[in-house]
Amino acid sequence: xxxxxxxxxxxxxxxxxxxxxxxxxxxxxxxxxxxxxxxxxxxxxxxxxxxxxxxxxxxxxxxxxxxxxxxxxxxxxxxxxxxxxxxxxxxxxxxxxxxxxxxxxxxxxxxxxxxxxxxxxxxxxxxxxxxxxxxxxxxxxxxxxxxxxxxxxxxxxxxxxxxxxxxxxxxxxxxxxxxxxxxxxxxxxxxxxxxxxxxxxxxxxxxxxxxxxxxxxxxxxxxxxxxxxxxxxxxxxxxxxxxxxxxxxxxxxxxxxxxxxxxxxxxxxxxxxxxxxxxxxxxxxxxxxxxxxxxxxxxxxxxxxxxxxxxxxxxxxxxxxxxxxxxxxxxxxxxxxxxxxxxxxxxxxxxxxxxxxxxxxxxxxxxxxxxxxxxxxxxxxxxxxxxxxxxxxxxxxxxxxxxxxxxxxxxxxxxxxxxxxxxxxxxxxxxxxxxxxxxxxxxxxxxxxxxxxxxxxxxxxxxxxxxxxxxxxxxxxxxxxxxxxxxxxx
Amino acid sequence: xxxxxxxxxxxxxxxxxxxxxxxxxxxxxxxxxxxxxxxxxxxxxxxxxxxxxxxxxxxxxxxxxxxxxxxxxxxxxxxxxxxxxxxxxxxxxxxxxxxxxxxxxxxxxxxxxxxxxxxxxxxxxxxxxxxxxxxxxxxxxxxxxxxxxxxxxxxxxxxxxxxxxxxxxxxxxxxxxxxxxxxxxxxxxxxxxxxxxxxxxxxxxxxxxxxxxxxxxxxxxxxxxxxxxxxxxxxxxxxxxxxxxxxxxxxxxxxxxxxxxxxxxxxxxxxxxxxxxxxxxxxxxxxxxxxxxxxxxxxxxxxxxxxxxxxxxxxxxxxxxxxxxxxxxxxxxxxxxxxxxxxxxxxxxxxxxx
Numbered sequence: 001x002x003x004x005x006x007x008x009x010x011x012x013x014x015x016x017x018x019x020x021x022x023x024x025x026x027x028x029x030x031x032x033x034x035x036x037x038x039x040x041x042x043x044x045x046x047x048x049x050x051x052x053x054x055x056x057x058x059x060x061x062x063x064x065x066x067x068x069x070x071x072x073x074x075x076x077x078x079x080x081x082x083x084x085x086x087x088x089x090x091x092x093x094x095x096x097x098x099x100x101x102x103x104x105x106x107x108x109x110x111x112x113x114x115x116x117x118x119x120x121x122x123x124x125x126x127x128x129x130x131x132x133x134x135x136x137x138x139x140x141x142x143x144x145x146x147x148x149x150x151x152x153x154x155x156x157x158x159x160x161x162x163x164x165x166x167x168x169x170x171x172x173x174x175x176x177x178x179x180x181x182x183x184x185x186x187x188x189x190x191x192x193x194x195x196x197x198x199x200x201x202x203x204x205x206x207x208x209x210x211x212x213x214x215x216x217x218x219x220x221x222x223x224x225x226x227x228x229x230x231x232x233x234x235x236x237x238x239x240x241x242x243x244x245x246x247x248x249x250x251x252x253x254x255x256x257x258x259x260x261x262x263x264x265x266x267x268x269x270x271x272x273x274x275x276x277x278x279x280x281x282x283x284x285x286x287x288x289x290x291x292x293x294x295x296x297x298x299x300x301x302x303x304x305x306x307x308x309x310x311x312x313x314x315x316x317x318x319x320x321x322x323x324x325x326x327x328x329x330x331x332x333x334x335x336x337x338x339x340x341x342x343x344x345x346x347x348x349x350x351x352x353x354x355x356x357x358x359x360x361x362x363x364x365x366x367x368x369x370x371x372x373x374x375x376x377x378x379x380x381x382x383x384x385x386x387x388x389x390x391x392x393x394x395x396x397x398x399x400x401x402x403x404x405x406x407x408x409x410x411x412x413x414x415x416x417x418x419x420x421x422x423x424x425x426x427x428x429x430x431x432x433x434x435x436x437x438x439x440x441x442x443x444x445x446x447x448x449x450x451x452x453x454x455x456x457x458x459x460x461x462x463x464x465x466x467x468x469x470x471x472x473x474x475x476x477x478x479x480x481x482x483x484x485x486x487x488x489x490x
Numbered sequence: 491x492x493x494x495x496x497x498x499x500x501x502x503x504x505x506x507x508x509x510x511x512x513x514x515x516x517x518x519x520x521x522x523x524x525x526x527x528x529x530x531x532x533x534x535x536x537x538x539x540x541x542x543x544x545x546x547x548x549x550x551x552x553x554x555x556x557x558x559x560x561x562x563x564x565x566x567x568x569x570x571x572x573x574x575x576x577x578x579x580x581x582x583x584x585x586x587x588x589x590x591x592x593x594x595x596x597x598x599x600x601x602x603x604x605x606x607x608x609x610x611x612x613x614x615x616x617x618x619x620x621x622x623x624x625x626x627x628x629x630x631x632x633x634x635x636x637x638x639x640x641x642x643x644x645x646x647x648x649x650x651x652x653x654x655x656x657x658x659x660x661x662x663x664x665x666x667x668x669x670x671x672x673x674x675x676x677x678x679x680x681x682x683x684x685x686x687x688x689x690x691x692x693x694x695x696x697x698x699x700x701x702x703x704x705x706x707x708x709x710x711x712x713x714x715x716x717x718x719x720x721x722x723x724x725x726x727x728x729x730x731x732x733x734x735x736x737x738x739x740x741x742x743x744x745x746x747x748x749x750x751x752x753x754x755x756x757x758x759x760x761x762x763x764x765x766x767x768x769x770x771x772x773x774x775x776x777x778x779x780x781x782x783x784x785x786x787x788x789x790x791x792x793x794x795x796x797x798x799x800x801x802x803x804x805x806x807x808x809x810x811x812x813x814x815x816x817x818x819x820x821x822x823x824x825x826x827x828x829x830x831x832x833x834x835x836x837x838x839x840x841x842x843x844x
Binding site: 154161177185192200221223242243295296379380381382415416435439443462463 | 829
């Protein structure tokens, strides 16, 4: 929905300054500059102004004013998002929740924590470790990303298959609606009466409300965790090995795959002792009680050998386990070292399509003339292709975007989806037209109106305007039809 | 095994034209739930819309038509050594997956394995305009678009007719064991929460008639080692007890006295009520039998961090679900409007105002 603010920048800033510390109502370009993008730095925009409230009632007042004057509001946590979901609106306000950084309450017996949205993901687990507890979802950015942003994106991490996403690990959120109402969605119980508004809030990318408090569930720390690393001489074999583990009734805490490119880059970076000649690497972590882990690790080792692993190694200590993970967790920066820039994609596919998808991706890589490395949450089918490019070469980012778009279309084609955990934001908004038809997209727009009648929350993100969809679909169709990707994308 | 979606769509379009309200019915085993159904409404039956559309055991994902019986789904899964590990309650052989999701019903393992809502990955839905829409997907992770699939959990069909559900399935546990011991109600909340806070393969914690029951499931070695360490006697036929809780066939649930469900914080003190109580989900779900005033029970549920509903029996012409604050009522009314602009589906079934 298009909004046109009916208030000037100076007037709005003055109103904000009447109830927010004036130092935190930012209007000059220099101080606003760091807010022009999130982790997806290719997409930038300067906002009208930036505001950093510190209480929920200040957020309420901000929302009431913005709703009254139809000013777009873009909520922002740590700005680590990878789909430009927190990119500012040029006629709007960036509402930073950075000052909401307190852990309000930890209840070890109930295994819950009440948090302000600006608390960092990793800080939760660090705080509750003294009680033998931790918070499940662990996105790669967990050192920096905040729980509020995790709610907005429904963040996952490497332990999703067993421990779920953000939506499975939160009990309630306090939020300020677009109209400035302060409501609690969810409660301390495991469910509530009526429609599941908590589920629809989770992953809504700041389009439905501003979260000002989150209550999360905590999990008892497993007694022990061990990793089996297995190298394979083909992606197909590694994929089959993943299926073999699942078929044996083992649900690993984490199950990650890397392709040849990623293995070498990560090993150069972390010296993790990866088999550098392998075409695919599996990291299979089993956690639980001492007995259970022992039983499952033995099963996994045998299975990998039976299914043709060229090397199998199991962590014998916490240090060794950490080292094996270090390679995987630093795969993105590691790949960043072998290329001036990289573009991280986030499609999800049915696991059985993996070999086909990787093969198709190789063909695309040749066609676009760009290298691609792959890390894959093999347990849950979430693929992260990293396209390597150089932003200083004219036209190379455009080609990268087109390559990325083609990968996402392929994901949908094989029965998957365009984003597993990074969100749609601005980045994947065109591909929404590939995954959903007009009626479905219209239903999304109508759903938003129920929360945000004037369309002020993060407008232009997440769900595309229908008039652009037809155009994109026909463009994509042409591209498929004639197999002339470069031409179709100009 | 038939795709009836086109016939269902036509019925919705014709109802819309004739301003005819619709009661969505699957197997008809949950007629007792919610407020009394509108007697002037026509039945929109999903009972023939059945069949497993896709099942890939190694993907841990199954897609079924919403009218498929739970029993048929579980039989197909069992052949592959898998299960619906949210343990769907069945109130009769005809219980369907669609109804289970609409009512958000899950069994005793729920705190550890997740609920039906947690396992849902995608749905197809016929909205009030007769549009057959697809949301979510057939993959574990999908954050494209709003989570309309999970929004249906507890909506009791007020947003549309769910026609197809994709959900996560899990391996059957390799072994299970139940420990039982005497314990007064005053001590049990703390005890169950302490046990749930240990890193052990616990999948059930319930209390009834002065006894606490804990279930362990998973790798045999882990189950046996934990049973050694924890107090309580190993219960023969333990699984039968959990089935009685799951399907509500336990003696506690018999008879006509109104059945109230408190969904509260797991550590909240027990509400001070005269009459039988059964505690499940390590304290998060507490059942109470007896005549009571809704407002009074709501005032007990709220400080306990949760809500109360009149699950079965009692006066079903009045509200049976916990009060919703005005701002949340408004959002739900507008959501209803966005999916079902003519208010065709299940009028007044969830709340009088919906």
